[in-house]
Amino acid sequence: MPVPKRKTSKRRRDQRSSTRFIRVKAIAKCSNCEHPLPPHSACTQCGFYKGKKVIATKLDRVLKRGELKKAHQANQHMQEYAQENNEQDNK
Ligand SMILES: [Zn+2]
Structure with missing residues (x-):
């Protein structure tokens, strides 16, 4: 079983976990109803994607x-x- 050679220092450990909760999501607008939503995703409010109705709301x-x-x-x-x-x- 592979074992780490050295103990991870507090600094390295905390540096790693400091990026865990930072999530800057890009926000796009729905082309139909201008509801804010993540890019490349169908709108949850009106069900439109690229100007077409794709999902039933x-x-x-x-x-x-x-x-x-x-x-x-x-x-x-x-x-x-x-x-x-x-x-x-x-x-
Ligand atoms: Zn929409």
């Missing part, structure tokens, strides 16, 4: 879910309506 999912719910409810109403009509026809 939370808002999109909520809207889609709402539309599905509405469609489902409309379908149920139609079925109920059809059943009522059938019952009336049978009477």
